[in-house]
Amino acid sequence: MAGHAQQRRTGLNCPQCNTFIETTILQLLTSSALICPSCRLRLNIDRMKSKPAFDALRKVQMAQKNLEEKSKFNG
Ligand SMILES: [Zn+2]
Helix, strand or coil, rough: CCCCHCCCCCCCCCCCCCCCEEHHHHHHHHCCCCEECCHHHHHHHHCCCHHHHHHHHHHHHHHHHHHHHHHHHHC
8 A cells, every 4th residue: 555645636626615626537527517525516517618727637647647657667
């Protein structure tokens, strides 16, 4: 279980109560809405408008994958 603490959190802050809504990149890409766990605000995910954000998230995901590949070689 070592190395688990390094895991990066993915998510966004609720525009209404500013609670950090933790989610996964996969969830962002596949679901149509997120619900704030604090105030129950429904955040619709507009894929067209959010495309630059999704591209950025995808790059983060790729970078993390590359890191995992590299750590395999080092280990
Ligand atoms: Zn909220």
